[in-house]
Amino acid sequence: MISIKGFFRGRTTIQPIWVFVIAIFIFFSFMSEYFLSLSNITNILVQTSTIGLIALGMTYVMINGNIDLSVGAILGLAASLAVGLQDYGLTIAIIAALASGMLLGAINGLVVWKTGVNAFIVTLGAMLGIRGLIFLYTGEQSFYSMNFAFADFGASTIGPIPVLAIIFLLCTLVMHLVLTRTGHGRNTFAVGGNPEASIDAGIRLGRHMMINFIIVGFFAALAGVLLASQMGAATPNLGRDYELWTITAVVLGGTKLTGGYGSIVGTLGGVLAIGILRNGMNLMQVPAFYVLVVLGLILISVLIIDKKLNVPSTKEVRI
Amino acid sequence: MASAEQTNPQLLNGRISRAGILSFLSAQGILVFFLLSMFVFSLFSEQFLSQSNIMTVVRQASIIGIIAVGVTVVIIGGNLDLSVGSMLSFATVLVVDLHDKIGPMNAILVMFAFTLLLGAVNGFLIGLMRLNSLIVTLAMLSVIQGLVLIYSGGQNVDIANQDGTWFAFFGRGYVLGIAVPVLLFGLLALLMQIVMSYTGYGRRIFAVGGNPMASVYSGIRRNWCVFSTYLISAFCVACAALVLGSRVMGSQNNVGQGYELLVLAGIILGGTSLLGGAGSIWKTVIGVLILGFIQNGLLLMGYPYYTQWIVTWVIIILAVWLDLANKRKRLLTTHS
Amino acid sequence: MFYKTALATSVLLLASGIAHADSTYRIGITQNNVGVDSYQTTYERAFVAAAEANGSVDIVVLDAGGDVARQIGQMQDLVQQRMDAIIIWPTDGQAVIPAIRQANNAGIPVVVTNSRIADAGMDFIAAFSGPDNVEQGAYAAEMMCEALEGEGQIVQISGQPGYTTAIERAAGFEERLAELCPDVELMETQPGNWNRERAQRVMEDFLTKYDRIDGVYSGDDNMGVGALNAAKDAGRAGDIVFIGATNFAVGYDAIARGEYYGSIYQSPVDDAEAALQTALDVLAGEEVPKLNFFETPKITAENLEEFDRPVF
Numbered sequence: 029m030i031s032i033k034g035f036f037r038g039r040t041t042i043q044p045i046w047v048f049v050i051a052i053f054i055f056f057s058f059m060s061e062y063f064l065s066l067s068n069i070t071n072i073l074v075q076t077s078t079i080g081l082i083a084l085g086m087t088y089v090m091i092n093g094n095i096d097l098s099v100g101a102i103l104g105l106a107a108s109l110a111v112g113l114q115d116y117g118l119t120i121a122i123i124a125a126l127a128s129g130m131l132l133g134a135i136n137g138l139v140v141w142k143t144g145v146n147a148f149i150v151t152l153g154a155m156l157g158i159r160g161l162i163f164l165y166t167g168e169q170s171f172y173s174m175n176f177a178f179a180d181f182g183a184s185t186i187g188p189i190p191v192l193a194i195i196f197l198l199c200t201l202v203m204h205l206v207l208t209r210t211g212h213g214r215n216t217f218a219v220g221g222n223p224e225a226s227i228d229a230g231i232r233l234g235r236h237m238m239i240n241f242i243i244v245g246f247f248a249a250l251a252g253v254l255l256a257s258q259m260g261a262a263t264p265n266l267g268r269d270y271e272l273w274t275i276t277a278v279v280l281g282g283t284k285l286t287g288g289y290g291s292i293v294g295t296l297g298g299v300l301a302i303g304i305l306r307n308g309m310n311l312m313q314v315p316a317f318y319v320l321v322v323l324g325l326i327l328i329s330v331l332i333i334d335k336k337l338n339v340p341s342t343k344e345v346r347i
Numbered sequence: 348m349a350s351a352e353q354t355n356p357q358l359l360n361g362r363i364s365r366a367g368i369l370s371f372l373s374a375q376g377i378l379v380f381f382l383l384s385m386f387v388f389s390l391f392s393e394q395f396l397s398q399s400n401i402m403t404v405v406r407q408a409s410i411i412g413i414i415a416v417g418v419t420v421v422i423i424g425g426n427l428d429l430s431v432g433s434m435l436s437f438a439t440v441l442v443v444d445l446h447d448k449i450g451p452m453n454a455i456l457v458m459f460a461f462t463l464l465l466g467a468v469n470g471f472l473i474g475l476m477r478l479n480s481l482i483v484t485l486a487m488l489s490v491i492q493g494l495v496l497i498y499s500g501g502q503n504v505d506i507a508n509q510d511g512t513w514f515a516f517f518g519r520g521y522v523l524g525i526a527v528p529v530l531l532f533g534l535l536a537l538l539m540q541i542v543m544s545y546t547g548y549g550r551r552i553f554a555v556g557g558n559p560m561a562s563v564y565s566g567i568r569r570n571w572c573v574f575s576t577y578l579i580s581a582f583c584v585a586c587a588a589l590v591l592g593s594r595v596m597g598s599q600n601n602v603g604q605g606y607e608l609l610v611l612a613g614i615i616l617g618g619t620s621l622l623g624g625a626g627s628i629w630k631t632v633i634g635v636l637i638l639g640f641i642q643n644g645l646l647l648m649g650y651p652y653y654t655q656w657i658v659t660w661v662i663i664i665l666a667v668w669l670d671l672a673n674k675r676k677r678l679l680t681t682h683s
Numbered sequence: 684m685f686y687k688t689a690l691a692t693s694v695l696l697l698a699s700g701i702a703h704a705d706s707t708y709r710i711g712i713t714q715n716n717v718g719v720d721s722y723q724t725t726y727e728r729a730f731v732a733a734a735e736a737n738g739s740v741d742i743v744v745l746d747a748g749g750d751v752a753r754q755i756g757q758m759q760d761l762v763q764q765r766m767d768a769i770i771i772w773p774t775d776g777q778a779v780i781p782a783i784r785q786a787n788n789a790g791i792p793v794v795v796t797n798s799r800i801a802d803a804g805m806d807f808i809a810a811f812s813g814p815d816n817v818e819q820g821a822y823a824a825e826m827m828c829e830a831l832e833g834e835g836q837i838v839q840i841s842g843q844p845g846y847t848t849a850i851e852r853a854a855g856f857e858e859r860l861a862e863l864c865p866d867v868e869l870m871e872t873q874p875g876n877w878n879r880e881r882a883q884r885v886m887e888d889f890l891t892k893y894d895r896i897d898g899v900y901s902g903d904d905n906m907g908v909g910a911l912n913a914a915k916d917a918g919r920a921g922d923i924v925f926i927g928a929t930n931f932a933v934g935y936d937a938i939a940r941g942e943y944y945g946s947i948y949q950s951p952v953d954d955a956e957a958a959l960q961t962a963l964d965v966l967a968g969e970e971v972p973k974l975n976f977f978e979t980p981k982i983t984a985e986n987l988e989e990f991d992r993p994v995f
Contacts, residue, residue: 062764071763075756145667146621148427152611157660163653168844168874172777172801179781255752261778263751264845272485279482310760316717316746317501320493327486331478400891407884501718501727502995503905505933519916595880595912597933599905600718602880646888652873 044333045281045297049304056308063311066188073193074258076303078103080196080296081251082274083281084203085244087295090278091207092240093220093287094147098136099248099274101158102129103267106252108162111171111178111262118178126249132158133245137238155271162264170263179260192254199247204292216240220287276323277302280330301326377618377633380666384637388644395647402526408639409532410587410594412632415610416535417583419631422614423543424576425556425623426473426480430465431584431610433491435603438462438588440495443598444504451514459585465491466581467574474574488607495600505597518594528590532632535586539579540628552576557624613638615663637662708966709741710734710959711761712770715798716749720877720905721995722929722951723772726797729955740963751778758782762789768809768962770794776847780804792965796958798848805973812961813954815976816848819947820855822981823926826945827856827898828864830924835897837924838889839872840882840910842902849874852902852928867898875906882909890917898924904934904946911942930982932993938984945983948990953977 057064082099089096106125113121132154139150173179184191207213215236218226227233248267256262281298283290305326309319388395414431421428438458445454469487473480506512520527543549554562555572563569592598617634619626641662642655712730717723727744734742743761747754751774761769762785769786771793773779780800783793784807792809799811827837839856842849853872860867870893875882882901889896890913899914901907907927914920920942927934930946937943957977964971982990 065763068760068763071756071759075759078752139664139667143667148621149615149663149667152608152615153660153663156608156612156656160653160656160660163651163844164657168651168653170775170777170845172780172803174803176781179784183781183785258781259751259755259778260781261775263775263778265749266751266778268750272488276482276485279479285479285481306756307760310745310757311764313743313745316748317493317496320489320496322493324486324488324490324493327489328472328478328483331472331482331486332476335476335478394891397891403887403891407887496718499718501721501724503721503931507936591880595883595909597879597908599720599878599880602878643888646873647892649871 044330044337045294045301048330049297049301052301052304052308056304056311060308060311063308068307068311070185070188070190070193072300072303072307073196074190075307076299077192077196078251078255079270079273079277079302080299081199081247081254082244082270083277083295083299084199084292085240085247086274086278087203087281087283087290087292088207088216088240089147089244090275090283090285091216091220091287091290092237093223094140094237094240095151095275095285096133096136096241096244097148097151097271098132098154098158099244100267100270101155101162102132102245102248103252103255103270104262104264105129105132105158105162105165106249107256107262107266108166108171108264110253110256111173111260112166114173114175114178118175122253125253126246129245129247129249129252130242131245133242133248134238136245137241140241141234141238159268166262166264168264170261173256173260176260178257182254182257182260192258195254199250200292200296207292212236212239217288220289222288273302276327280327282334377616377630377637377666380616380662381633381637381640384640384644384662388640388648392644392647395644400643400647402529404639404643405529405532405636406526407643408635409526409528410591411606411609411613411638412532412635413528413535413583413587413590414580414606415613415631415635416532416539416628417580418610419614419619419626419628420539420543420552420579421480421576422619422621423556423623423626424552424573425559426573426576427621428469428484428577428580429481429607430469430484430487430491431580432603432605432607433488433495434462434465434581434584435588435591435606436598436601437465437491437495437498437603438585439592439595439598439602440499440504440600442588443506443592443596444499446506446512446514446592451512455514455589458588459582462581462585462588463578466577466579466584469581470574470577473577474570474572477570492601492604499600501600503597503599506592509596514593515596516593517589518591518596528594531586531590535583536628536632543628548575553624555623609638610635612659612663616659616666618666707739707741708767708963709743709764710768710770710962710966711743711745711764711766712796712958713745713747713754713757713761713772715747715754715772715774717746719749721931722903725995726772726951726955729952730959733956733959737959737963740959747774749774751775754779755782758786762786762791766791768792768794768966770796770958770962772797773800773847775845776800776850777804780807783807792962794958794962794965796961797954798846799851800847808973809965810961810971810973810975812957812975813977814949814979816851817855818976819928819949819979820852820857821859822947822979823852823900823928823945824856824859824863826926826981826983827860827900827924828867830926830944831864831867831897833864834866835924836868836870836893836895837898837900838870838886838893838896840875840885840899840901840906841872842874842906843876844874849877849902856900870896875901875909877903877905879905879909879912882906883913886910886913887917890914890919896923898926901925901927903927903929904931904943905929907943907946908933908937911937915942930990930993931995935982935987935990935992938982938987941984945981947979948982948993949979950993951995 106129110121110125113124136151140147215231277298278295281294394400418428442454442458472478472483551567551572555569613635614631616637617630645655717727734740745757754774786793787807795808795811797813841853873885875885899910904927911925914923925943927946929949934946961975
């Protein structure tokens with residue numbers, strides 16, 4: 029029941045962002061001769077895969093009615109671990125990096141669960157603290173992978189499609205299916221939509237939220253590992269401000285900050301919108317200063333449009 | 348952001364015995380923390396409690412503190428303001444750049460006018476159009492940073508004659524032996540504490556943040572209340588820019604970058620919840636000072652600057668837990 | 684080897700008429716963080732002006748906003764647009780190497796400007812053009828020794844942690860200082876992140892922590908003036924020797940007033956023009972040395988008149 033409702037709710041909110049994505053896609057195709065080509069489109073997919081992967085997990089957390097500001101720092105730590113631990117073997121380094129993300133997600137989730145304090149506060153603290161841990165671990169230095177196989181993986185392709193883009197799209201598909209077809213997905217909507225009712229329905233609220241924090245921690249770490257493989261290196265400042273762009277993408281995709289509402293398809297649209305805008309404006313040589321203004325104004329416009337579109341629907345619900 | 352606070356069942360049947368001592372501490376939690384951290388640092392560093400060091404810390408904390416006073420009002424009103432960092436860059440660049448061009452007085456007036464205008468834009472979108480404050484101020488963070496860069500063309504701005512301008516008063520002056528930034532911080536905090544605690548306006552902000560629907564039924568013009576909190580926040584940012592611009596006598600375009608997070612960290616350390624309807628200015632003042640003393644204490648002890656972030660994280664978690672112990676106790680007494 | 688193939692490919696591309704105009708080179712540049720300080724902004728203007736003055740260059744100017752990942756994306760975008768050459772101002776000396784390698788593998792020669800990349804990446808670039816930051820640090824140490832007459836206690840305010848320029852200047856300074864005057868003790872180093880306000884805070888903390896400070900070395904003048912502000916405020920500026928790098932206008936003025944001992948004169952205009960020229964030389968098929976340093980002399984009150992006041 030809830031999943032069907034969520035699906036339909038989701039679909040109505042998906043449309044505006046996908047209309048926007050298609051519109052800017054057509055716009056840039058006309059404005060820049062380099063925009064419309066397979067290699068540029070795969071370029072965009074690779075560039076958005078970092079924010080995109082985090083946004084998948086963030087969607088779950090935000091549908092729960094929580095938020096995670098520590099994802100950028102988790103990404104940075106995972107990237108440093110994935111490069112810094114390569115002396116012990118590539119596999120161990122990557123496993124350690126992913127595990128660190130899940131562990132930190134679990135800590136965030138545990139604190140939110142046990143204290144019931146707003147996730148914004150908990151993860152803001154974590155964001156500062158984890159960044160401190162990165163500097164402590166790296167001694168403020170960048171790490172460089174001597175192993176070019178690592179960097180080559182980041183640049184590798186299957187046919188014409190980069191591996192990173194494929195990983196991103198596969199994860200998107202899986203996370204979409206989990207959200208729409210499984211009990212965990214249904215519970216995610218239920219918890220965010222009406223926490224009290226979900227407790228009555230037998231959902232273990234704290235544990236459920238913690239699982240979603242672990243999921244977003246995992247995806248942030250995965251994004252960190254893949255970004256590090258793209259660079260063959262990691263810097264201590266990596267991932268700074270990514271939480272802001274991730275939240276922006278998820279909100280553009282129609283997920284409500286109040287919880288109970290949202291979809292992976294919408295999030296994909298939001299992520300692509302930002303990626304296409306950045307890439308397109310680069311190709312059109314829009315000065316960087318104006319890019320900041322344009323991105324901000326678009327975000328506000330989408331909020332306003334969303335508000336206008338949703339006014340009738342809320343009235344309907346009330347009637 | 349719906350909170351699990353009201354709905355989390357585990358809170359009710361948690362282990363209460365352990366909370367006994369903790370709840371005593373947390374009744375005055377934030378003050379205890381403050382004194383405890385001062386004590387620990389004074390053990391490790393001789394200079395820590397010296398008068399000159401304390402003055403330095405308070406003076407350094409005053410810029411964050413002045414902004415935090417305004418943001419606390421926004422938060423009590425049930426919203427957030429992430430745009431203060433960019434707004435600080437904007438205001439500082441503006442006042443420093445105009446100082447030599449149109450004179451200090453005009454520069455200050457223009458700076459206040461434009462900063463308040465930005466606050467009004469926030470207030471319009473959030474208060475009147477009822478858009479989500481987190482996202483709007485996040486977007487404004489980006490927009491305003493872009494505006495600063497477009498305005499300055501990416502150049503640093505400087506005041507040529509640093510020693511010959513009365514503008515130096517705000518960042519470098521002393522009145523009765525107290526540094527002007529500290530004085531401004533103290534006065535603003537005192538003023539807002541009085542406004543929030545003893546005036547009808549303050550009570551309305553608490554009501555709007557605490558229970559928006561009920562406040563509307565009781566006849567409060569909620570939209571304009573929220574609008575006004577963003578003007579207060581922008582006003583505080585403008586005051587902070589006055590101090591910052593005068594202190595540095597120049598400005599980079601990203602000078603305020605990251606301030607929004609430090610401000611929030613200070614407010615959270617002080618114990619103001621982000622849910623709205625609760626909190627106080629004096630708690631924020633103490634939270635900001637704790638942040639300043641942690642930073643300074645660790646530096647004096649010879650630890651690298653980033654250790655303060657880790658310590659801040661741990662303290663936020665501890666503070667949250669102590670606060671919880673206190674709540675459990677209250678829940679227990681009211682329910683039994 | 685790579686370099687020759689790169690060159691051959693670009694010549695081939697030109698010859699086969701895929702490139703746009705007959706003798707017009709298309710050069711893309713991705714900069715570190717324009718707008719964060721005036722040096723970078725002035726550099727960008729000078730670069731655009733130099734390209735316009737040249738007449739036979741089309742340029743694409745991008746800015747990474749200090750974010751390594753974004754810079755790598757921009758490198759890919761530039762490769763995508765099949766530039767004849769790419770100039771990169773690395774946001775990080777290590778992390779950009781694979782992206783440079785990709786461009787190099789795609790047959791596009793890469794010129795690194797201003798800040799060097801790690802040795803592992805040197806095989807993949809056509810040339811580096813910029814200041815010798817190790818030498819700048821050494822110059823600063825020489826000035827410090829001279830000013831303190833070989834004895835004293837000093838502190839250092841370094842640039843952004845992890846950034847090559849900051850690391851090289853600090854390393855050059857520390858090494859030469861130890862050799863030249865072992866009796867000058869470097870008590871502590873803290874980063875000022877190229878930020879004047881932050882440097883001012885750091886200096887305030889130093890001043891409370893140390894009762895005696897004889898000298899301050901700052902990674903650039905922007906931070907150096909912040910340190911000077913703090914010392915003036917504490918009434919101790921007269922006892923302290925201030926030495927910086929990358930002479931900013933505020934630093935130049937402070938030297939003129941006698942408050943600031945010396946700095947390193949480094950012109951963003953020279954920097955930008957050298958980068959463009961190096962790229963053009965590479966494209967023209969000339970033999971270009973791997974490392975091209977432009978001159979960055981010491982500047983003190985004695986030779987101040989020989990230099991124009993910096994525009995930034």
